[in-house]
Amino acid sequence: xxxxASSSEETLARWKRGVSDFPSTHCLTGLELxxxxxxxxxxxILLIDLDFPGLEAPAGLADLMNLSPKTRIVILSPALSDExxxxxxxxxxxxxxxxxxxxxxxxxxxxxxxxxxxxxxxTLTCRLLDELGVIVREKNQIKQATSNxxxxxxxxxxxxxxxxxxxxxxxxxxxxLSITERTVKAHLTEIxxxxxxxxxxxxxxxxxxxxxxxxxx
Amino acid sequence: MQPVTVAIADPDxxxxxxxxxSLQGAQGIKVxxxxxxxxxxxxxxxxxxxxxxxxxxxxxxxxVRRLNPRVLLASLNQCIDADxxxxxxxxxxxxxxxxxxxxxxxxxxxxxxxxxxSGARGCLSRESAQYDLSKAVHVVERGEAWxxxxxxxxxxxxxxxxxxxSSAEVSLGSAC
Numbered sequence: 001x002x003x004x005a006s007s008s009e010e011t012l013a014r015w016k017r018g019v020s021d022f023p024s025t026h027c028l029t030g031l032e033l034x035x036x037x038x039x040x041x042x043x044x045i046l047l048i049d050l051d052f053p054g055l056e057a058p059a060g061l062a063d064l065m066n067l068s069p070k071t072r073i074v075i076l077s078p079a080l081s082d083e084x085x086x087x088x089x090x091x092x093x094x095x096x097x098x099x100x101x102x103x104x105x106x107x108x109x110x111x112x113x114x115x116x117x118x119x120x121x122x123t124l125t126c127r128l129l130d131e132l133g134v135i136v137r138e139k140n141q142i143k144q145a146t147s148n149x150x151x152x153x154x155x156x157x158x159x160x161x162x163x164x165x166x167x168x169x170x171x172x173x174x175x176x177l178s179i180t181e182r183t184v185k186a187h188l189t190e191i192x193x194x195x196x197x198x199x200x201x202x203x204x205x206x207x208x209x210x211x212x213x214x215x216x217x
Numbered sequence: 218m219q220p221v222t223v224a225i226a227d228p229d230x231x232x233x234x235x236x237x238x239s240l241q242g243a244q245g246i247k248v249x250x251x252x253x254x255x256x257x258x259x260x261x262x263x264x265x266x267x268x269x270x271x272x273x274x275x276x277x278x279x280x281v282r283r284l285n286p287r288v289l290l291a292s293l294n295q296c297i298d299a300d301x302x303x304x305x306x307x308x309x310x311x312x313x314x315x316x317x318x319x320x321x322x323x324x325x326x327x328x329x330x331x332x333x334x335s336g337a338r339g340c341l342s343r344e345s346a347q348y349d350l351s352k353a354v355h356v357v358e359r360g361e362a363w364x365x366x367x368x369x370x371x372x373x374x375x376x377x378x379x380x381x382x383s384s385a386e387v388s389l390g391s392a393c
Contacts, residue, residue, distance in 0.1 A: 122362065
C-alpha cells in the first residue's frame with residue numbers, strides 16, 4: 001500500500017500514474033487527515049510533498065514516524081540544497097526526489113525503497129560514508145579507552161567486574177568465586193576507585209562496552 | 218581532459234587480470250600498474266626495488282604514493298582487519314587516492330560497511346564489476362561514492378542510531 005499526500009491535485013495525478021501498479025490511496029487535505037490515514041492504513045510507503053500543509057519537515061516528520069514506524073517516507077520537493085536534503089535523511093526519510101518526477105522513475109523509487117534501499121543523490125553518499133567513518137572511529141576510541149581503564153584492574157578485579165557486567169549480585173559473585181561477600185565489596189570499592197565510577201550500573205556499562213561476546217577472560 | 222589514473226592493488230594475478238579486462242577500452246581511464254607486485258614495479262621503464270625492511274602496509278602505501286593514482290582498485294578479503302588497517306593508512310597518507318573495493322560473495326555486508334567506514338569510497342561485487350567498474354571509477358573520481366542502495370540504507374540506519382544514542386547520553390548526563 002502506497003499513501004500519497006499532496007495538496008495539489010495535479011501533483012497527485014502525476015504520482016498516481018507512477019504507482020499504478022501498487023495499491024494506493026491519496027490524501028489531499030490537511031495533516032490531521034493524513035495522520036489518521038497513516039494509523040488506519042499503515043502503508044508500506046508514504047510519498048509526501050515537502051510543502052504539505054502543516055508538515056514542517058524535518059521536525060514534523062517525527063510525529064508521522066511515531067504513528068506508523070514501519071512506513072517508509074519518501075519526500076518529493078523542488079530542488080533542495082545538499083544541507084536541506086541531508087537533514088531530511090537524518091530525520092528518517094528513505095528517499096528524496098523531485099516533485100515533478102517522471103512516473104516511470106517514481107515507480108523505480110517506490111520499488112527500491114520497498115526493498116530497503118535508500119534513494120539518495122550520489123552527491124550526498126560521500127557525506128554518509130564520512131559520518132559512518134566518524135562514528136566507527138568514535139566507537140573504537142571509546143572501546144580503546146575502556147580497555148585501557150580495565151587494564152588497570154587485577155585479574156580478580158577483572159573477574160568481579162565481568163560478573164557485575166553480567167548482572168550478578170554480590171552474593172552471587174561471592175558464591176561464583178568462592179569468596180566472602182565482604183571480600184567482593186572490598187574488591188568493588190577498589191574497582192570503583194580505579195575506574196572512577198560511583199556505582200555498579202556505570203561499571204556494567206564500561207564492562208559491556210569494552211568486552212565482546214567472543215572474548216574470554 | 219586528463220584520463221583518470223587507476224592502479225590495481227592485488228597480488229592475485231587472476232584478480233588483476235579481471236580488473237584490467239573490465240577496464241579494457243574504457244574511455245577516460247588509464248591503468249597504471251599493479252601496486253601489490255611482489256617483484257617490484259615497473260613504471261615508465263624504471264624498475265623499483267622491492268622494499269623488504271618495512272611492513273606490508275607501509276610498503277603498499279609507499280607504492281601508492283609513488284604511483285599517485287587517482288583511483289586504487291583492491292579486492293576485499295576475509296582478513297577484514299588487515300584490509301581496514303590498510304584503508305585507514307591510505308586515507309591518512311594518500312588522501313587524494315580514492316579506493317574502490319571488489320568484494321566476492323563470501324564477504325558479509327558488515328565487513329563491507331567496516332571497509333567503507335575505514336575510507337573506501339566504493340564497493341562492487343565481482344559479478345557487477347565486469348559491467349560497472351569503469352562507471353564506478355568515474356563516479357568515485359568526481360567525488361561521489363559507489364555503494365549499493367541497500368547498503369546505503371543500512372549505513373543511514375547506523376548513523377541515525379548513533380546520533381540517537383549520543384543524544385540520549387547527553388540527556389542522561391544533563392539529568393544527572
